[in-house]
Each structure stands twice: as structure tokens, then as C-alpha cells.
Amino acid sequence: MDESEERFAVVVDKPRTEAVIAELEAEGVYDADRSVREFDEGSVSVPVTSIPESVEYIEVVRQVGEPRLRDLADHLRERGWTDEEIDLAPSSWAVLGTVVLVDVGDAPRPDEVGEALLALHGSADTVLSRGGISGAHREPDVTVLAGAGDTETVHREHGTVYAMDLAEVMFSPGNKAERARMGDVVAEGERVVDMFAGIGYFTLPMARAGAEVTAIERNPDSFRYLLENVQRNGVADRVQPYRADCRDVLARTDPATDVTADRVVMGYYEAHEYLDSALGALEPGGFVHMHEATPEGLVPDRPVGRLRDAAAERGRAVDVLDTRRVKGYSEGVAHVVVDARVD
Incomplete structure (x- = not known):
């Protein structure tokens, strides 16, 4: 083998592969023309164009420079x-x-x-x-x-760690940008209710950004991973988890336990059915993010109309800030989010 055909790779623990590749790309030394390979049980070799300076690794090895089958x-x-x-x-x-x-x-x-x-x-x-x-x-x-x-795995995305069992809980790759965006829109100390928290899809980025999040999830499997992920991300002091129906949590009338919020996240395709509970918890001037699966021909009128009607029943006004298609839900149906301020 010609010595010039050899290249370097760094050996890392297999669970860190995603994070290491992202770090190598940020440093500009990830070699995308060669494949990540299994090194031994529990570790892989990740190809690099030069030895990284800011990335932790177990050792540096030579890796024969076979071109990657690209797709x-x-x-x-x-x-x-x-x-x-x-x-x-x-x-x-x-x-x-x-x-x-x-x-x-x-x-x-x-x-x-x-x-x-x-x-x-x-x-x-x-x-x-x-x-x-x-x-x-x-x-x-x-x-x-x-x-x-x-089917159990740990996924890293924009600095947030998600542990999950994909045979038990849902995880939508198409919502990646929306998850990251929610970490950008919240302010430190802001009170947020995540009505359908799942394993922490939106809760974790918001809590990592400094928000105080009431995270509600009724699926016991999802709730178990929510608790684990809160610990993994170091935000236990900023997340109050409830395994319950969100309507029951938000229906409390005892001033000592009432849940009120500056922002409500409704990450469920039939979220409009829960608008009365969401608006009941939302402070005047607060923000709501309502998700819906909407036929393309009814975007954005149907979800916006549902939000306005629910607010009007409470004598409240809606200022729609944005409507977005997150991804396709099914043929002819879009996953839509409405961002609004409710006075």
C-alpha cells in the first residue's frame, strides 16, 4: 500500500460519534470522503484531514484511504x-x-x-x-x-441530549429546526408550560436557555425518558415535570398550585382541542405556539381561525406573529405552527 494513500482517524466512544463529527466539522478537520468505521467493541474511528486540536479522542490511528461510497x-x-x-x-x-x-x-x-x-x-x-x-x-x-x-439510543442535537427508545416513544427528525428555535425564542427566567412534553423535545432546549418550564406528559414511557433527559442536560432545577393530562394540571384553582405562564407550547397535531386550557394558563401579553396538522388548502386560515375563536370566547385578542410549515405530515397535509401573542 502506498504510504500516501494512508490517512489519519481518531478513535472515540461509539455513543459520542455524532457529537465528535459535529466538533470536527466545526474545527474544519472532518474528512467526509472516508467512512466512519467500527474500531473495536464500543468505539469507532472517525476520519480526519489533520489531527484535531479541540476535540477529545482516545487515540489517533492510521486509516487506509478508501473512498467512501458516497450515497x-x-x-x-x-x-x-x-x-x-x-x-x-x-x-x-x-x-x-x-x-x-x-x-x-x-x-x-x-x-x-x-x-x-x-x-x-x-x-x-x-x-x-x-x-x-x-x-x-x-x-x-x-x-x-x-x-x-x-432500539434504545442517545441522540445529540444542537447541544441538547435526548435519550429514548424508538420502539416506545416518537421522535420526529423533521422537527429539528423547530426544537432549536424554541431554545432561541425564550428568555432567561421566563415561565413556560409545555403541554405535550414527550421526552423533552421542546422542554430541554428552552430549559437549557434559562426558562422555567412546567413539562406535562401523560405517556409513562415518554415521561420516564423526560425525567432522564432533564438530568442528562443538567436542567432539573428549571423543569417541573408532571405525568398527567395537561388539562388536569392546568385546571387547578388553588392559588398555591395554579400554573400560569408567559409562554405556552402546544406541540401536538390536534392542539386546538386544548386551547381553552392553554389560554386559561397564559398571562395577558403571553405567547402561544400552536401546532396543527392542516390540509394544505387551509393553511394558515384554519389554525389561525381556531386560535382567534378560542381567544374571543375569553374576551382576548390575538396578534399572529408568524405561521410556519414545519414539514409535510401526510400527502396534502402540512405540519403547521402558529406563533401568536395573546392579550
């Missing part, structure tokens, strides 16, 4: 897929810690898609096929396509 199509083509079959392969997926989450759609031989995704993402050990979300507790339907089958 899923390359890996499937190597497995004998035709161009017509590759056209049916998924075009997007999410890497959440050590798990790849994908909707295989109409792709033939889903197990080969899973194996190809494992080859493409060396830090992952499990590929899950994503189905729908159902039930009052918003429970996911997933199937193991390839790998170890370990």
Missing part, C-alpha cells in the same frame, strides 16, 4: 440493484445516535436497504423501518430492518 444508491448498486429499483429506494432517513430511522416505502428487499444504510453510517448498529404513530399516547410502529436491533 445509498452507490451501496445498493454494489448489491446488484438496478436503476429502476434504486428509484424506489428511500431518499431520506435520520441517524439518531446509533439508530438509523427510515421509511422504506415501496423499496424492494427492505432488508438490503437496511444493510446498505448500516454500511453507509458506520457509527450506527441498528436500522429501523418507521411506520405510523397511533393511540392516545402517540406510540410508534417500528420494525428492525438490520443490525443489532437495539
Whole structure:
């Protein structure tokens, strides 16, 4: 092997792979032309263009400079897929810690898609096929396509750490920008109610930004991870968690236990059904962020109208600050968020 074909890599603990790659990219030394590889049990080698100065690692090793198969199509083509079959392969997926989450759609031989995704993402050990979300507790339907089958993982995103079991709780990769944005809009010391906290999707970025968050979640599995994630992110002193129906928590009338807020987050597709509870807790001049799954032809009129009608019933006025399409929810239906000030 020609010495010039060798390159360096840093060895890191496998759970840190996502965070290390982000740090290497920030330093400008991540080598995207080579693959992350398994080094030994529990660690991987991450390719670098030069030895990093600001990133912690176990050791530096030489890594043969084989070019990375750049995308899923390359890996499937190597497995004998035709161009017509590759056209049916998924075009997007999410890497959440050590798990790849994908909707295989109409792709033939889903197990080969899973194996190809494992080859493409060396830090992952499990590929899950994503189905729908159902039930009052918003429970996911997933199937193991390839790998170890370990559905529990730790995902890092914009500095926030999320532990979860993807067979038990939902995690929407398409909401990434919205999660980060909520950490940007809150002020230190602001009182926030997160009515559908889940594992801490919005609670954690807001609490890390200094907000005082009342986090309400009724799914026991999600609540268990919410408690864990509050500890992992060091925000236990700023989060008051409740495992309950948010309407019950917000219906209290004892002044000693009343929950009031400067901001209410309603991260649920049918949030309009809970507007009376949200507005009852929101102080005059406070902000509400209402999520909804809305047919494209009714964006933004339907969610805005529902918010205005609910406020009018309480004699309150709404100033709509923004409406956003977060992502597609289903064919012809958008996931929309309405940001508003309510006087």
C-alpha cells in the first residue's frame, strides 16, 4: 500500500460519534470522503484531514484511504440493484445516535436497504423501518430492518441530549429546526408550560436557555425518558415535570398550585382541542405556539381561525406573529405552527 494513500482517524466512544463529527466539522478537520468505521467493541474511528486540536479522542490511528461510497444508491448498486429499483429506494432517513430511522416505502428487499444504510453510517448498529404513530399516547410502529436491533439510543442535537427508545416513544427528525428555535425564542427566567412534553423535545432546549418550564406528559414511557433527559442536560432545577393530562394540571384553582405562564407550547397535531386550557394558563401579553396538522388548502386560515375563536370566547385578542410549515405530515397535509401573542 502506498504510504500516501494512508490517512489519519481518531478513535472515540461509539455513543459520542455524532457529537465528535459535529466538533470536527466545526474545527474544519472532518474528512467526509472516508467512512466512519467500527474500531473495536464500543468505539469507532472517525476520519480526519489533520489531527484535531479541540476535540477529545482516545487515540489517533492510521486509516487506509478508501473512498467512501458516497450515497445509498452507490451501496445498493454494489448489491446488484438496478436503476429502476434504486428509484424506489428511500431518499431520506435520520441517524439518531446509533439508530438509523427510515421509511422504506415501496423499496424492494427492505432488508438490503437496511444493510446498505448500516454500511453507509458506520457509527450506527441498528436500522429501523418507521411506520405510523397511533393511540392516545402517540406510540410508534417500528420494525428492525438490520443490525443489532437495539432500539434504545442517545441522540445529540444542537447541544441538547435526548435519550429514548424508538420502539416506545416518537421522535420526529423533521422537527429539528423547530426544537432549536424554541431554545432561541425564550428568555432567561421566563415561565413556560409545555403541554405535550414527550421526552423533552421542546422542554430541554428552552430549559437549557434559562426558562422555567412546567413539562406535562401523560405517556409513562415518554415521561420516564423526560425525567432522564432533564438530568442528562443538567436542567432539573428549571423543569417541573408532571405525568398527567395537561388539562388536569392546568385546571387547578388553588392559588398555591395554579400554573400560569408567559409562554405556552402546544406541540401536538390536534392542539386546538386544548386551547381553552392553554389560554386559561397564559398571562395577558403571553405567547402561544400552536401546532396543527392542516390540509394544505387551509393553511394558515384554519389554525389561525381556531386560535382567534378560542381567544374571543375569553374576551382576548390575538396578534399572529408568524405561521410556519414545519414539514409535510401526510400527502396534502402540512405540519403547521402558529406563533401568536395573546392579550
